Amino acid sequence: MSATAPTTTPVAPPTEALAVDASPANPWGRARLLVALRRVVGRVVAAVLVLLGAATVVFLAQTLLPGDRATLLLNLRSGEAVERTAAELAPINEQYGFDDPLAVQYATYVGGLLRGDLGVSYQRHAPVAEVIGGQLWPTAQLALGALAAAWVLALVSVVVTAGRRSRAVTAAGSGAEALAASVPHYWLGVILLVVLAVNLQWFPVMGGTSPAATVLPVLTLAVPLAGFLGQATRDEFDRVLEQPFVTSARARGMGDTGVRLRHVLRHAVLPAITLSGWALGALLSGAVIVESVFSRPGLGQVLVAAVDARDVPVVAGVVMFVAAVYVVANVLVDLAYTLVDPRRRS
Amino acid sequence: APAGAEPAAPTTGEPVEGGTIVHAHVQEPPCLWGGWIQQAYLSRQVLDSLVSQDEDGEIVPWLATDWSVSEDQLVWTFTLAEGVEFTDGTPFDAQAVVDNFEFWITEQGNSTVLAYLGTYYESSRAVDPTTFELTLSRPYSSLLPALAQAYFGIQSPTALARGPEANCEEPIGTGPFTVEGWERGSVIRFARNPDYASAPANALHQGPAYVDGIEWRIVPDPVARFGALTTGEAHVVYDVPATQWTAAEQQYEVQQYITPGRPVALGLNTVAGPFTDVRVRKAFAAATDREAAVRSAFLGVVPFEGNGTVSASTPGYNAEVADDHPYDPDTAAALLDEAGWDSTDDEGYRVKDGERLEVRIVYGAGSIITPEGATVLQNLQEQVAEVGFQVTLVPATRDELFSGKFSGPESYDAKPGYWTSPTAGILHITFRQHLEESPNFSNSSFYNDPELEDLIVRANSSLDRAEQDRLYGEAQQILSDEAVSIGLYTQTTSLAVDPRLNDVWLEQSQGEPVYHDAWFER
Amino acid sequence: MTTQTHAPAARRAPRLVPSLGVVVPATLVGAFVLAAVAPSVLAPGDPTAIDLEAAFLPPSTEHLLGTDQSGRDLWTRVVHGTRHSLLIGLGATGVALAIAAVLGFAAGLGGRLVDRVVGSLIEVSFAFPTMLLALLLVAVRGPSPSTLVLAVGIGSAPGYARMIRGQVLAVRQEAYVEAALALGHRRRDVVVRHVLPNAMRPLVAVVTLGISQSVVWASGLAFLGMGVAPPSPEWGALLEAGRTYVTFAWWLEVMPGLAIVLLAVSVTALGRAAQRRLEGTDR
Amino acid sequence: MTATPSTALAARPAPGADAGPGAPLLRVENLRVGFTRGGRTTDVVHGISFALEAGRCLAVVGESGSGKSVTARTLVGLTGAGASVTADRLELAGRDLTALRPRQWRAVRGAEVGFVLQDALVSLDQLRTVGNEVGEPLRLHRWGDRHRRARRVLKVLAEVGVPEPGLRARQRPYELSGGLRQRALIATALALDPALVVADEPTTALDVTVQAQVLDLLAQTKERGKAVLLISHDLAVVARLADEVCVMRDGVIVEAGPAEQVLHRPRHPYTRTLVDAVPSEHTRGTRLSSVPVTLASHHGVTARERAGSAAADATVPVLEARGLTKRFRGPDKVDRTVVDGVSFSLGRGRTLGIVGESGSGKTTTARMALAMLTPDAGEVLLDGGPWSSLTSQGRRPLRRRVGVVYQDPLSSFDPRWSVGRVLADAIGRAPARVPDPRARAVELLELVGLGPEHLDRRPLRLSGGQRQRVAIARALAPEPDVVVLDEPVSALDVSVQAQVLDLLGDLQQALGVAYLFISHDLGVIRHMSHDVLVMHGGRVVEHGPADDVLADPQHEYTRGLLAAVPRLTTPGGP
Numbered sequence A: 001m002s003a004t005a006p007t008t009t010p011v012a013p014p015t016e017a018l019a020v021d022a023s024p025a026n027p028w029g030r031a032r033l034l035v036a037l038r039r040v041v042g043r044v045v046a047a048v049l050v051l052l053g054a055a056t057v058v059f060l061a062q063t064l065l066p067g068d069r070a071t072l073l074l075n076l077r078s079g080e081a082v083e084r085t086a087a088e089l090a091p092i093n094e095q096y097g098f099d100d101p102l103a104v105q106y107a108t109y110v111g112g113l114l115r116g117d118l119g120v121s122y123q124r125h126a127p128v129a130e131v132i133g134g135q136l137w138p139t140a141q142l143a144l145g146a147l148a149a150a151w152v153l154a155l156v157s158v159v160v161t162a163g164r165r166s167r168a169v170t171a172a173g174s175g176a177e178a179l180a181a182s183v184p185h186y187w188l189g190v191i192l193l194v195v196l197a198v199n200l201q202w203f204p205v206m207g208g209t210s211p212a213a214t215v216l217p218v219l220t221l222a223v224p225l226a227g228f229l230g231q232a233t234r235d236e237f238d239r240v241l242e243q244p245f246v247t248s249a250r251a252r253g254m255g256d257t258g259v260r261l262r263h264v265l266r267h268a269v270l271p272a273i274t275l276s277g278w279a280l281g282a283l284l285s286g287a288v289i290v291e292s293v294f295s296r297p298g299l300g301q302v303l304v305a306a307v308d309a310r311d312v313p314v315v316a317g318v319v320m321f322v323a324a325v326y327v328v329a330n331v332l333v334d335l336a337y338t339l340v341d342p343r344r345r346s
Numbered sequence B: 001a002p003a004g005a006e007p008a009a010p011t012t013g014e015p016v017e018g019g020t021i022v023h024a025h026v027q028e029p030p031c032l033w034g035g036w037i038q039q040a041y042l043s044r045q046v047l048d049s050l051v052s053q054d055e056d057g058e059i060v061p062w063l064a065t066d067w068s069v070s071e072d073q074l075v076w077t078f079t080l081a082e083g084v085e086f087t088d089g090t091p092f093d094a095q096a097v098v099d100n101f102e103f104w105i106t107e108q109g110n111s112t113v114l115a116y117l118g119t120y121y122e123s124s125r126a127v128d129p130t131t132f133e134l135t136l137s138r139p140y141s142s143l144l145p146a147l148a149q150a151y152f153g154i155q156s157p158t159a160l161a162r163g164p165e166a167n168c169e170e171p172i173g174t175g176p177f178t179v180e181g182w183e184r185g186s187v188i189r190f191a192r193n194p195d196y197a198s199a200p201a202n203a204l205h206q207g208p209a210y211v212d213g214i215e216w217r218i219v220p221d222p223v224a225r226f227g228a229l230t231t232g233e234a235h236v237v238y239d240v241p242a243t244q245w246t247a248a249e250q251q252y253e254v255q256q257y258i259t260p261g262r263p264v265a266l267g268l269n270t271v272a273g274p275f276t277d278v279r280v281r282k283a284f285a286a287a288t289d290r291e292a293a294v295r296s297a298f299l300g301v302v303p304f305e306g307n308g309t310v311s312a313s314t315p316g317y318n319a320e321v322a323d324d325h326p327y328d329p330d331t332a333a334a335l336l337d338e339a340g341w342d343s344t345d346d347e348g349y350r351v352k353d354g355e356r357l358e359v360r361i362v363y364g365a366g367s368i369i370t371p372e373g374a375t376v377l378q379n380l381q382e383q384v385a386e387v388g389f390q391v392t393l394v395p396a397t398r399d400e401l402f403s404g405k406f407s408g409p410e411s412y413d414a415k416p417g418y419w420t421s422p423t424a425g426i427l428h429i430t431f432r433q434h435l436e437e438s439p440n441f442s443n444s445s446f447y448n449d450p451e452l453e454d455l456i457v458r459a460n461s462s463l464d465r466a467e468q469d470r471l472y473g474e475a476q477q478i479l480s481d482e483a484v485s486i487g488l489y490t491q492t493t494s495l496a497v498d499p500r501l502n503d504v505w506l507e508q509s510q511g512e513p514v515y516h517d518a519w520f521e522r
Numbered sequence C: 001m002t003t004q005t006h007a008p009a010a011r012r013a014p015r016l017v018p019s020l021g022v023v024v025p026a027t028l029v030g031a032f033v034l035a036a037v038a039p040s041v042l043a044p045g046d047p048t049a050i051d052l053e054a055a056f057l058p059p060s061t062e063h064l065l066g067t068d069q070s071g072r073d074l075w076t077r078v079v080h081g082t083r084h085s086l087l088i089g090l091g092a093t094g095v096a097l098a099i100a101a102v103l104g105f106a107a108g109l110g111g112r113l114v115d116r117v118v119g120s121l122i123e124v125s126f127a128f129p130t131m132l133l134a135l136l137l138v139a140v141r142g143p144s145p146s147t148l149v150l151a152v153g154i155g156s157a158p159g160y161a162r163m164i165r166g167q168v169l170a171v172r173q174e175a176y177v178e179a180a181l182a183l184g185h186r187r188r189d190v191v192v193r194h195v196l197p198n199a200m201r202p203l204v205a206v207v208t209l210g211i212s213q214s215v216v217w218a219s220g221l222a223f224l225g226m227g228v229a230p231p232s233p234e235w236g237a238l239l240e241a242g243r244t245y246v247t248f249a250w251w252l253e254v255m256p257g258l259a260i261v262l263l264a265v266s267v268t269a270l271g272r273a274a275q276r277r278l279e280g281t282d283r
Numbered sequence D: 001m002t003a004t005p006s007t008a009l010a011a012r013p014a015p016g017a018d019a020g021p022g023a024p025l026l027r028v029e030n031l032r033v034g035f036t037r038g039g040r041t042t043d044v045v046h047g048i049s050f051a052l053e054a055g056r057c058l059a060v061v062g063e064s065g066s067g068k069s070v071t072a073r074t075l076v077g078l079t080g081a082g083a084s085v086t087a088d089r090l091e092l093a094g095r096d097l098t099a100l101r102p103r104q105w106r107a108v109r110g111a112e113v114g115f116v117l118q119d120a121l122v123s124l125d126q127l128r129t130v131g132n133e134v135g136e137p138l139r140l141h142r143w144g145d146r147h148r149r150a151r152r153v154l155k156v157l158a159e160v161g162v163p164e165p166g167l168r169a170r171q172r173p174y175e176l177s178g179g180l181r182q183r184a185l186i187a188t189a190l191a192l193d194p195a196l197v198v199a200d201e202p203t204t205a206l207d208v209t210v211q212a213q214v215l216d217l218l219a220q221t222k223e224r225g226k227a228v229l230l231i232s233h234d235l236a237v238v239a240r241l242a243d244e245v246c247v248m249r250d251g252v253i254v255e256a257g258p259a260e261q262v263l264h265r266p267r268h269p270y271t272r273t274l275v276d277a278v279p280s281e282h283t284r285g286t287r288l289s290s291v292p293v294t295l296a297s298h299h300g301v302t303a304r305e306r307a308g309s310a311a312a313d314a315t316v317p318v319l320e321a322r323g324l325t326k327r328f329r330g331p332d333k334v335d336r337t338v339v340d341g342v343s344f345s346l347g348r349g350r351t352l353g354i355v356g357e358s359g360s361g362k363t364t365t366a367r368m369a370l371a372m373l374t375p376d377a378g379e380v381l382l383d384g385g386p387w388s389s390l391t392s393q394g395r396r397p398l399r400r401r402v403g404v405v406y407q408d409p410l411s412s413f414d415p416r417w418s419v420g421r422v423l424a425d426a427i428g429r430a431p432a433r434v435p436d437p438r439a440r441a442v443e444l445l446e447l448v449g450l451g452p453e454h455l456d457r458r459p460l461r462l463s464g465g466q467r468q469r470v471a472i473a474r475a476l477a478p479e480p481d482v483v484v485l486d487e488p489v490s491a492l493d494v495s496v497q498a499q500v501l502d503l504l505g506d507l508q509q510a511l512g513v514a515y516l517f518i519s520h521d522l523g524v525i526r527h528m529s530h531d532v533l534v535m536h537g538g539r540v541v542e543h544g545p546a547d548d549v550l551a552d553p554q555h556e557y558t559r560g561l562l563a564a565v566p567r568l569t570t571p572g573g574p
């Protein structure tokens, strides 16, 4: 037999073994604070990189597009689609530096960005920050409103219908969610506009950004999103309903409504919270469509017009803005997630 | 006093002051002033021009009360209205006009102005505060109609000096309204100019506008736009959808303006592709029942225009050429046989030397061709397939179109387009030769004919109206014989107006809506 | 921590007779596939044939879904458009998966550095709105079906990539991977035989859902005029054309929209059924 | 007085209604439970009867799926969706439970019956504070006001032995260790001081030491005059607590009686199987399972060859670890030494047991022994030659000499593969002298007591014991010299565990393989090992021949472990 001699050196007070407790008394100790700080710094650095990356992609894409930018600018100013003579183009090229080598143009642009200067719109002659700032609120209204409405719709549908005895009720709920998730927004928007605004006249057709005129666009964006959030929440809700801790709560004498609202819901919203970060970014894509259907001002319209006119500073500005929103949204999502599920913290 | 012009709407009762007109419009330009028709609509509300064009096509006084031209037709002298002020307080005088001309010609502000004046302008001069003198390099008979357009609206020189951003957002003129504010993507607000005293001679009244202002709302979606009228949210709707026309005529006052200039026509590429052969061009024209295609697509609302170079409402229009290419599939087939496209492949398309008779039609979807226009093209596509043409429709985005991707002769076989202009002198823009030393990219058929150009130049310089019409007519005949441009339909502007709003009219050079005379019934 | 559940659901007996919730969507999807493969069976007519005298006819027995502004039969057009829309949906999902597989596997199987780089690449692309991507692509390539496929495909790739990466990382941890390594198999073989197939497996359901979303997205782009050239009966193009006439001839807008919704709902229903099944049988 | 447990074998007619003083608190007579799903009804409990008095503990034991949990849930009206419950009598304190309406049930739950669910670790809502969870029954039953409830929560937590109840009440379940969590769960059941406490498997998934604490806690509850219904599959666990024991199997009670009698003089053969399956009561070499494992005769040359090679260098340990050390970087970027200077050597045909509580570094050690993980310091030798220091290229040909069996049999199989494919894959690496891989696969299955009919099955469709047998077969397929077994039986039922342990013992005798056997269960280790290595906090605290270490532990930690091992001794019994 070749076993080595028994090691008998005590290494740890044996009592510790009997009082096992992994929990830290103070979850926000110094070390943790440092870790959190590092995470924030890391995030900011990553965010800056994301923004620069997005700007670079846009810059290159738009600069390298076929066709001549100066020609486009001139033509857009006159509403014609013709070729231009070198003499006509020279002043424009001079003004915007289109003649410089690409590297110089890029360096100038990024240099400006780093100084916080987003540039000036070719089309509107106004600083990009102003262009975006002016259209921010209508789109924010739309996106946040849609997110909130989607949450309400999804939660009501799930809490009321998920996991019920009656299969018909459950099927109705999940069917409604699947339907909602499958409805294209543009189509829904057109139908809502015609039926509710033009025919029934319940809502203004062109109220701009007034609250009444915001209802339909918000609904249009919210319904499909509610479908997605609802599906994600329902899956989780169904799963959680069968968790032991739910039975445990029932065994303490809790009723069904109490169980749904106090225990299950909180767990079930977690996937939907995660989805919301993505959704806020994706809502801008939806806004492009919805703003066009409902003739609403906003970033979506700015973006379409700027891409159409190859207004590079504006396009890049909008993209960076959206990227920033995405980054911030995900930080918020993390926060919300941590609020709902403090397990994340550790 | 109002001179000669008939109001577009019958007046009932005495005008009342007050109210704000809500105008629902289709597009929003990047700036309120510029060389695009959408910009002309807006700048018309704030800028006055030197002259105005009335219902009969006559040029009547506006900021210029009188004018004369030298013997050699080169020196124009304008007498200007006195005591007029720009809304920023700058006095309106001859020097201001000189500044505007200098601005148009030397700044890179507005290429439409350049297209009209560029080859003619020599110099301008303020003789005294009320006398302005314009010197041309060669005679230009269409000068006055051109100046009547809102592109030639006179701006305050002080304001011009503010730089492009301010001029873009808030052009300043002597007009009936001032820009009050602009919520991008949503609404442009105009306020009444209380001191307005320079209405054109064909206006219904002098003095400030009756209404307090205009809310110019941007509603691109046709359904929403027309819906705004039916729900009472808007008083005026621009561009009435063809499908709503009948309904609109019953409830609202509908005005239609047939734009003079070049109608919407298919320019055929004469230097590359199948259309280099005039027989193929003629065959294409004969293979299409354009009248039916247009009637069906526009539900009879927009008139068919057979003349591919000048539209019916233009002075100098040659009505005879409109019927030159009637729908006749047999002729088309014969022409194709003759041109060597005499066999067909198994899909029914014509072939020659193993190549299929393929035609690429590039069109600016949305930007130049409306959905109804696209329907016309699709109808044509099916019609010519009967004779053996395979048409590929290429919808081009505004970016592609305007950045020149589809400008060269290799990039398309046919391209529909239009050009609004108050005179048949537009031919000089659209069919002047495209030469190395003097390029003309507006000649979308690439059709070069020195004789034709000579005819047009002579017409443009002729001061005798009959002579001028004859020369223009001859030019149109040549172009029709060569089938370089196939007429489709006229470019139209339409308004539907709430019946409680009176005396809204469309001016005649561009079809710009005029709200100076409008008033609400109580 | 044990996650073993004794919940009743885990013990649910497998259902032998498929439920109505599977049969109905399966039938519908079958019909759509038929329409895509052999449209003439369902609609023998020519989808582009015009009849200017028969424009704007409302739905009737002769024209099931009515006719459009050029007198084309809408039923025929919707049926013949199925192929375009489905192909675009499938193509976009294929493009997305191809990109995502490369990124996801690179991140999941490569070293920590590769994972970092690819991971942040995925994040950047998440921050890039799909719509902008589509707008840019259309600007570069012009509107065409392949542009739609690329735009939607690239736009949805990051989502799949993130998922594949997560899956690969999870599967890599699985005991059976370690067991295979312990048997002396090459790392490469283990990746091919265990990691790849198992990581891709849950994608089956997700991809089904993705196809329906791609159809919806692509038609959305077509609706903005970035789609296929007329007179193609692609659904998004039909919707775009119908929008002009919605108050005058509602069927032109409503019917193609319903087709999209029906297809999307039924594919989604199938996908979710598949998902539930996979999750039910696997732990 | 003794309870009147009726057995299915000796079904006594229940005595008439005698709800007077001294009557049992809980009476269950002829309880039947069935589940209907998709039109089919499956009966899972077939008419069982028992009774329980205040201040006593009734234990229900039996294998997995015998209907224990269903019975327990029925007592609080939470049998489950689609359940049909009939009983001649189902009474709590003289009150007929079968007639209750939902609202009345809610009044009973928590207030009159405290219920401690199976799956203790996931039976508390992870997102709510412990205080909220414990206070919930108080709130639901409108007990006291806010402040009184808060005080009550602290009191109950203190009663169940939670240290620093004020702090714990503010924490969430995931911040608590398993033992504390289980106590908190029991506190939720005790909050309203119910007369009956039902505890369903309150100690599974707990370390032995923690398990002992929880059982003590339940014992105190009983002493405070509560009736305790304890459910477990482990006889040794209930032995400490139960006054009476019912043994369930397939929905019927096969044996019932006073604990001492059932545990020490079991009458029913099934009960005997359960009693025998407790490994701590058996020394190495004896069989645990009464179900005979027929070990098929081993064909081929393997055993002979191995015997030959073993004889050649019997002095060289087949696997030897020298000063293994491994550090891991945690999510907080702090390095932790998880395994610290572990050395051992494993001789041919012998078993080295590694024991230690959760997180002590056992698996990490095993993975280094397998060379799946490179040690930060130290080295592993195989047959005296290099092993952990080889390149993965160089290691590959040697790999088939070291087999492995993991804790969770299911997760160690690719879910897409059939048993046949799994085995073929393992055989495929063996030398080409395997002429017929399929025959070899069948032979391997026979070796572990399975038939050829299992070849086409997926592991998912096998029982836990069968799966682990397949896993063992796979490990043996390349004819290894040593097999690393990382908690091979802790996911299994006691009776199945017994079969697998027996199988391993038999295989070692027949094939002469050496085992590196890892477990947190001292009973299992004691049963299996020649030598034992006790790990604590990544270090070896004790190491030596099993008999020495376990009979006379030198280290306090080992002593604590040993004391906590449940034995078949009843509270007052021998």
Ligand SMILES: Nc1ncnc2c1ncn2[C@@H]1O[C@H](COP(=O)(O)OP(=O)(O)OP(=O)(O)O)[C@@H](O)[C@H]1O
Pocket (backbone or CB within 6 Å): C006, C007, C008, C011, D035, D044, D062, D063, D064, D065, D066, D067, D068, D069, D070, D071, D079, D080, D081, D118, D233
């Ligand atoms: N809600 C339910 N629907 C259908 N069958 C069920 C349900 N709950 C339990 N069963 C079945 O009833 C039987 C008994 O299950 P039960 O949970 O009581 O076993 P157990 O003895 O507690 O086993 P374990 O030791 O694994 O917990 C099992 O066959 C199980 O499949």
Ligand SMILES: Nc1ncnc2c1ncn2[C@@H]1O[C@H](COP(=O)(O)OP(=O)(O)OP(=O)(O)O)[C@@H](O)[C@H]1O
Pocket (backbone or CB within 6 Å): D328, D329, D330, D338, D356, D357, D358, D359, D360, D361, D362, D363, D364, D365, D520
């Ligand atoms: N890959 C890893 N990265 C970081 N930490 C690890 C890793 N693997 C294990 N650990 C940590 O090392 C410690 C010992 O883990 P190990 O799995 O060896 O314990 P164990 O004794 O097998 O426990 P159990 O009985 O729970 O299986 C644990 O704290 C664990 O969290």
Ligand SMILES: [Mg+2]
Pocket (backbone or CB within 6 Å): C006, D068, D069, D070, D118, D200, D201
């Ligand atoms: Mg149980």
Ligand SMILES: [Mg+2]
Pocket (backbone or CB within 6 Å): D362, D363, D364, D487
């Ligand atoms: Mg372990």
